Amino acid sequence: MLHYVGHSQGTLIALAAFSQWQLLDKVKSAGLLSPVAYLSRITSPLARDAVDNFLSELLYWSGLHQFEPRGQAVTSLLKEICKKPGIECTDLFTSFTGENCCLSTAIVNTFLEHEPQSTATKNMIHLAQMARDGTIAMYDYEDRDKNTQHYGHHAPPEYNLTNIPSDLPLFLAHGGRDDFLMLTMSSSCWTALEPMTLTSSSFSL
Incomplete structure (x- = not known):
């Protein structure tokens, strides 16, 4: 079993996989640095x-x-x-x-x-x-037929973070002045993941 550590897009990849119950048999916990989820x-x-x-x-x-x-x-x-x-x-x-x-x-x-x-x-x-x-969704081919071919539906499926098992320990850490991440994005990620076993840290100097 591994302790996964991801940064930026590496956290998004992990969250997407965990939400589909992938890699859970290989990961004991995950540390997410500058976690990216809600890019809007x-x-x-x-x-x-x-x-x-x-x-x-x-x-x-x-x-x-x-x-x-x-x-x-x-x-x-x-x-x-x-x-x-x-x-x-x-x-x-x-x-x-x-x-x-x-x-x-x-x-x-x-x-x-x-x-x-x-x-x-x-x-x-x-x-x-x-x-x-x-x-937080899969790639949109901007074509109903291509989306249907890849996903079985005309729209790309979204990743539901609430599907991540609640017994998977996650650690989230971010800088409080990150214009690309921003606290609101990390907070949204935190909200979506509750009531999981979470630890969060913010650093702002």
């Missing part, structure tokens, strides 16, 4: 604008199926978003996450040498769909 609560202006203006979909429709944050196509679109009033992109890292009180410039630069990593554009579309719809 994000307050990052840059992320919100990208979601509302279908940035990921535009890239996919243009034939770019690999979302490369440092690639020319993504960089060009981000530059256009950064020209909009109220979106400050002088520090691109901070514009996504919010102010980072406790990270030195050297540490941030080291982090940015390795992150953010590329991912499938469909993954970004999926996250954007949930942010716009306020749901």
